[in-house]
Amino acid sequence: MITQKKTARPASFLALIHALRARHHCGWGLAALIITFFALSLLAGANFEVVPRIYVAGQVADSDVVADRDILVEDTQATKARRKQVLFLQPPVYDLSLEPYVAFQNRIVEILRSLNNGVDYKAQEGPLQRLADELTPPVTDEVLPELSHPEVQSYLLKTLLPSIREHMAEGLVGDIRSARVGRSGVIIRNLDNNTEILRPDVTNLPDVQSFLAEVSSIVRQVPALNAQSRRAINILLSATVPASLTLNREATQKRGNAVMSMVEPVYYQILKGELLIRKGERVSREQQIKLQTLYKSASDPMHWGTAMGTFLCSLVLSVGFFVAPSGKPGTPLRCKDMLLISLLLLLFSVGAKIVYVLGLRMDSVTFLNTLCLGFPVAGAVGLVAMVFAARRYCTMGLLLSFFTMLMFQEDFYFFLFQFLGGMLATWLVTNAQSRQDVVWSIVPLTIGQSLIWFGTALLSQTAPAELPVQLAAVAINSLLSLILLFAVSPVLELSFGYSTRFRLMELMSLEQPLMQELMVTVPGTYHHSLVVSNMVEAGAKAIGANSLLCKVAALYHDVGKLSYPEYFIENQFGGPNKHDKLAPSMSALILLSHVKKGTELAERYKLGQDIVDIISQHHGTRIIRYFYQKALNLGEKPRESDYSYLGPRPQTKEAAILMLADSVEASSRTLTDPTPARIKSHIDAIIKGIFSEGQLDESELTFKDLHYLSENFQRILTGIFHQRIAYPDAKIRDVASKVGGKADGKTDAKPEGKTDGRPDAKSDGKPDVKSDGKPDVRVESKADARQEPNGETAGAATPATGMPVLPHVPVVTPHAAAQGGAKNGGAENVKSERTSTAPTNGGRPDLSAAAAQPGQPVQSGQAGQNQTGQAGQPESSGKSGQQDQPGQTSQAGQPGQASGQVQPGQGTPQKPSDKGAR
Structure with a gap:
């Protein structure tokens, strides 16, 4: 149908910017909406709850204490146990370094040098004296002489020391029994090259005692050493060989603390309405912790996280007011539209908060839940549906359900119930044809909301004892919604000037x-x-x-x-x-x-x-x-x-x-x-x-x-414009000839029943009867055209059906006008060409051939607009279709008519008399 294409803008965030810019003249309305969101966000985060009384462990409660909200209480014992378990699983950190071997090697060399120099360990301090302090005097007197032998010193320096270095490089644990072995292995830090490796455990690494036993067995197999020399070597090594793999307690503790800090506390949930302490009951330590948690939650005057989250979510949800689902800017919101949205959100949200605070004062969770379900959000959404389009009242339903959920501190199931109930109300309101239909809509609204509530009750696992009371609250919700529709709709009409459905x-x-x-x-x-x-x-x-x-x-x-x-x-x-x-x-x-x-x-x-x-x-x-x-x-x-x-x-x-x-x-x-x-x-x-x-x-x-x-x-x-079968009634044709006959006594009535060739003329041949009882039959005669002084024909009569002939700008050429075509709204001051053309197209003149002649003036509603090319059907894309252009109809003249048209060789037709007119 439409061949011209427009470049489609991509649906993006820019559409929202354009939508807001297009409403710069409604800046105060937009500002009022944003201020409303901010105020309601603060109201949602404000704490109006009653602070519970605190009991110390050992006291006797003088009243029942019931949780008025869902709270989480930390289980300290479970938290400690989990952290201890995590700490136990954390692998310990061991440092591996060859610095102990270097010190060990230097000490052996100094001991052997002192022996070779004949130093008396009793008279002079030095390596020998420190060694003697580690050994008993009898052992010292036995070991030192043996170490002075050349073959012993050669074996120590050339054979044992390299072997000891090799084993210490791999890691020697001082005492395997005292080594901390984690279930996740051990972390070995090599201090020489600053690398870390994770070993499954440290038990597969040799300790110092095991290594010395292995060395003793090796020394025992050396034939060049006697028993005394082997004993001296074993005693020397057991006193001097250090461990190269040591536990770094500081690094292990630091890493353990870091891991434990990452362990979240263990909480157990206390549900809303749960009885914490019974009257006359002695308060335990665990109950005291619960009361302290409840008191801390209720004593905060403002929950800023809730307030900021509410404000951001409300801004996102309100995008539906400004942007259509296609991503393009929607119909502009007027200032009064934004004011109405702001007022409804403010009134219903504040009302919900008031109802919630009053419910808290009643000290009954069941009564509070009943008040929440009875709040008529559906009525407010249905009210908006009377004046807004679908996407906007859906957005309003989302916002109202969202804010009421926060004001009542309810869960997602409450939001779902209120939103779906609101959508049901909008469907009933938009399909109502009268106020009586709205009254009767209370039946499907109550049934529908009851089904929605029952579904959410099953999802939230509501206690069976509360179902009858909540069902009554749903019925009250439907009744209040209906009352709200009838009470507030006149206010919208009078105060805001809205055209509601009513x-x-x-x-x-x-x-x-x-x-x-x-x-x-x-x-x-x-x-x-x-x-x-x-x-x-x-x-x-x-x-x-x-x-x-x-x-x-x-x-x-x-x-x-x-x-x-x-x-x-x-x-x-x-x-x-x-x-x-x-x-x-x-x-x-x-x-x-x-x-x-x-x-x-x-x-x-x-x-x-x-x-x-x-x-x-x-x-x-x-x-x-x-x-x-x-x-x-x-x-x-x-x-x-x-x-x-x-x-x-x-x-x-x-x-x-x-x-x-x-x-x-x-x-x-x-x-x-x-x-x-x-x-x-x-x-x-x-x-x-x-x-x-x-x-x-x-x-x-x-x-x-x-x-x-x-x-x-x-x-x-x-x-x-449907067609009818002609009625062969001679009387009607006789009446038609008397009313609009021609000079020769013949009429132009068509066999098909049409009298003037127009689409809305009676095709059944029956005359329209006017209020005076005279038949009103339209025939094609001189009465259908008037000759103006400038030679133009104007002011075509109304068709016989009584429907108005609405104006049209036709495509007219002088050649077509000479054939008797539509001349009532044609181009002005066009001289009639006296040209004779035989009628075609089944008795209708062929205007397409005339319109195609070069040099003929063509009038259209829009410059450059193509014509339809159909005979008797001019096209205008400009003002051709407007009924308020007087004095013109594009009625194509019928061939064979003896009057009402200019034929070749004839003069100007006479002005018709009133007798032939309607």
């Missing part, structure tokens, strides 16, 4: 004063509005817009024509066209004024701001092309702004739907032989023209929406 239903009544005035004063406009209302209702339902608002706005969209009804073609009924005597600028001024007059009347009769806005937007900023072109043909230099509606362009889906339906319905009256294919082609052309003018840029309509609208418009119009 108000819109009242405006649809035929007893409304303004509706009565429409039916009596401008019946043509009224019937046009009826058809448009049916079209917009079907289209709105197809794309998910507010169908009720669309329908009511369509009924009142042309109330401004009450000021000058005779200047609009649908209300002339074949009378003289007053625009023939007016300048184009004056005619355009009258037509432009009907929008302003309409908004004034809508405000005077208090139709609601939504309807006032749609009336002011239903023509957008389009140009009245007919009078603009007429001014050009008269040699004037008109400005487009003088012939354009003031707008604004449609800002909502509802206003855009009305603009499209208004133009489509008006221009469809010009169709000749309106078959379904021609109707579809015509609708697509009108929608394409409006789209190409940019009139839909500020609405939320998508290409998919335009496709659905086109289908529904075609369905409605096809039903209106």
Whole structure:
């Protein structure tokens, strides 16, 4: 349908920025909304709870103590046991270094040097004396002489010392029995190269005692050493060989403390309503800890974490107010919309907090839970659904459920119950057709909320004893929600000027004063509005817009024509066209004024701001092309702004739907032989023209929406322009010949029952009977055209069905005008060519051939707009579809008519007499 493509903006965070920038004129409303979020966040974090009394272990409680919230109490014994276990599993740290071997080697060398120098260990301090201090005097006297032998010293220095170094490099533990072995192994830090390795355990490493035993067995096998020398070597090594792998207690303790600090405390949960201490019971140590935890939680005046988290979450949830699901900025929120949202959030959240504090004073958890379930969040959400679109009342439901959950300090199951209950209420409200329907909705609302509550009760494992009381609270919730809807909806209508569903239903009544005035004063406009209302209702339902608002706005969209009804073609009924005597600028001024007059009347009769806005937007900023072109043909230099509606362009889906339906319905009256294919082609052309003018840029309509609208418009119009079987009643033809006969006594009545070839003419051949009892049969005669002084034909009569012939800017060429084509709204000051062309297309002139002749002037609603190319069906993407262009219809003349058209060789037809007119 729409061939032109627009570059789609990606759905991103920038869409939210653009949406907020578009509402800079509502800065104070946005600021009020943010301040409300901040205030409610502080209220959610504030602590209004009663501080419990503290009992010391050993005291006797004089009253029951019940937990008023879910709390976590630290289990100190379990925490200590877990930390001890973690510390035990932490591997100890051992240091590995060759520094002890270097000291050992230096000591052996000094001892041997002192022996070789004949130093007396008793008279002189030195290595020998320190060795003697470690050994007993008899052993010393036995060992030192043996160590002075050359073969012993050679074996020590060349054989044993390298072997000892090799073993100490791998690690020698001082005492394997005192070594700390962890279940996770040991950490060995090599201090020489600053590396760490994890060994499964240290028991597989040799200790000093094991190593000395191994050395003793090796020394025993040396044949060059006697028994005394071997004994001396073993005694020397046992006194001097150190351990190279030592436990680093400081590093082990530091790492153990770090691991224990990472162990979270063990808590056990105390549920809300749990009895902590019974009256007359002696308080234990464990109960004292529970009371202290409860007291600490209740004594904090503000939970800042809760407040900040609430504020951030509320900002995220409110994005649905500003951005559509597609990611594009939605319909602008007005200041009063933000004020209403802020007031509802503030009132219900504060009310929930008050109810919660009162429930705490009652000292009954069961009663508090009952109050929470009885709070009517569903009524508030249903109230918002009366004035907002689906995505906005869903967002409001999320916010209200979120804030009430925090105020009552409830869990996710409470949030789920309130939100789903609110969505059920919105579905019932939006589908109600009268206030009585809303009254009866208490039955499905109560049943639905009961089922939702029962599901959440099963999920939260509610005690069976509490189920009957909570079920009663759910029923009270439904009743309060219904009362809230009826009590507050008049306040929204009077204080904020909203058009609620109740108000819109009242405006649809035929007893409304303004509706009565429409039916009596401008019946043509009224019937046009009826058809448009049916079209917009079907289209709105197809794309998910507010169908009720669309329908009511369509009924009142042309109330401004009450000021000058005779200047609009649908209300002339074949009378003289007053625009023939007016300048184009004056005619355009009258037509432009009907929008302003309409908004004034809508405000005077208090139709609601939504309807006032749609009336002011239903023509957008389009140009009245007919009078603009007429001014050009008269040699004037008109400005487009003088012939354009003031707008604004449609800002909502509802206003855009009305603009499209208004133009489509008006221009469809010009169709000749309106078959379904021609109707579809015509609708697509009108929608394409409006789209190409940019009139839909500020609405939320998508290409998919335009496709659905086109289908529904075609369905409605096809039903209106249906064909009927002709009734072969001679009497009707006789009446038709008497009313609109030709000079030769013959009539133009078609066998099919059509009298003038128009799509809305009676096809059954029956005449319309007027209030005076005379038949009203339309025939094609001289009465259907009037000859103006400048040679133009204008002011076509209304079709016989009583439906108004709405204006249209046709494609007219002089050649087509000479054939008797649609001349009522054609180009001005075009001389009629006296050319004779045989009728084609089954008795209709072939306008396509005439329109294709070069050098012929072609008028269209939009410069550069393509024509449909169908005979008798001009296309205009500009103002061709507007019903408020007076004095024009694009009725194609029928061939074979003896009057009402200029034939070659004939003069100008005479002005018709009143006898042939309606």
